[in-house]
Amino acid sequence: MTKLNDLHDYFLSHAGPDKDFVKSVATQMLLAGREVFLDAWSIDYGESIPGAIEEALREDKAFVLFWSEHADSSAWTIKEYRSAVSRFLDDGDRTLLLVRLDDTDVPELVRDLKWIDGRGGDAGSVAEVLMGMRGNDRLIAMQKTLDELGIQMEYFPGYGPLLACPKCGATVDKVTGWSQIDDERDDEYAGAKCTVCGWNDGGEV
Template identity: 40%
Template structure:
């Protein structure tokens, strides 16, 4: 599946986690924040993407309903789907804003409950949460990424600040004896970036 993520920029915090999960499920996702670079013409990049993807996910909300961009994108996708039955348009409801008349008859996915995993499963046809997790884990393993797990932080493939590989990261832990709390995390030996949190023991 090659999917275009049509959304209003104010909905990015709700949309981005789903786009990331879809990538981990093997979907070739076109998401503007990941694809458009300084110097690119936005209409040109969007038009190019809409002409080659096979799925357009329209994230619908009050914000989207007021966006000329989103309306142009779904109208373009719907027109293309009339000429090519392999193109799918999937409305994704972010709130209770009614869908436009032309999108109402298309099977939609709801994210009004903020259940990102369920929405991702519906979009790619995975039945259980366990299968979702197994598929995402398999994608990570097959990627060949050198990643490590750090208590207090989680999985890291590299430094968020300087981009150093995971081999340049090290775990740390400290005890706050006055409060009897344990803290742990990860630091970069190359630039000093440091992140972590309290560990409950």
């Protein structure tokens, strides 16, 4: 069986309401140098959606099923995983992975698989397990990708590292830091604010 850390092509199957979490997982995987198929990113305008999915299911090395109450009621997600089961389980070079997002019963076809626990909402941990990485491997791989792309990040006290505005995507040079002191409680707060769209976030420092 192919080892997870040897895989570079992942098909991420999920229901629409779970898309934000799956995007977070996909972003971390991309930054770590993996290739992912995510319908929102991987299908061009004018391209056949069923055709693109069919091609990806033929080519990708790992099928990742994000299972939840939403997926259980999604005819499209069920169709994808049934297709993947028939294609993947008899192929020693391909892998089928299951991520549980809640306590919804797992489908009978994949019930014997050891599953990844995504119920805590930690996208980084899920991405790490999917890629077969341990310790700081994921962070090292992500930093390598940022270095290769020449992407600049900046750290803002009270918020953390920023690559771009999380609301509008403005580059980090359009984001400014701020700080203020609560005199009554003697607490200091800080954060970051986008000068383009007005996004603002931060916390106690």
